[in-house]
Amino acid sequence: MTFKLDAQGNSPNSFTYYLKGDKARMEMEMPAQAQMGKAAFIIDGGKREMITLIPQMKMYMQMQMSPVDSTGDNGKADDGEKPVKVGDTEVILGHKCDHWRINDEDGGTVDLWNAKGFGNFMMPGSMSGMPGGGRQPQWIKDMMSQGFFPLKVVVTKKDGSTEMSMVATKIEEKDLSSSLFEVPSGYNKMNIPNMGNMGRQN
Secondary structure, eight states: OEEEEEESSSOOSEEEEEEETTEEEEEEEOTTOTTTOEEEEEEETTTTEEEEEETTTTEEEEEEOOOOOTTOTTSSOOOOSOOEEEEEEEEETTEEEEEEEEEOTTSOEEEEEEESSSOOOOOTTTOTTSTTOSOOOHHHHHHHHTOOEEEEEEEEOTTSOEEEEEEEEEOOOOOOOGGGGSOOTTOEEEEEEETTEEEEOO
């Protein structure tokens, strides 16, 4: 899948998303970090693991996501602003998508057009789409059970301006090599004792 991305700052303007079973891979140019060039993220939903590949340096970072209770640390469900099903649909690249909207606490909105039949979208960062991993309020579980794979997302600020949008521009079904979801031979692992201090490990 190819997505067009329009966001503020030095964000990439597109990314490619590969999906095979419970594994996903995202590839994108990193304009804000020229030394990285094209970065790739491999997400293993079964292992609750994310790997960041840096081809220009032939290095990779590995992050294990610990399973967390859906109630979070304080014992109370962190439901935040629950999404609502708007009721309309949109056909994107031949796939019918249900329209959901989340009203955030700052007065803005997040609109998602979710398709079914692709599994659940797994995104680097929050990892909330990973089964059994990350902090999952009940509303996320409910939405995932109905198909949580957005082919279109629009984030709108309180003043009505668009902060970010992404939309699928190409979907192709084909056999994918397992090597796409593995660390290439010859890459060195970066040791991450904490998020602010990274050193190289051969």
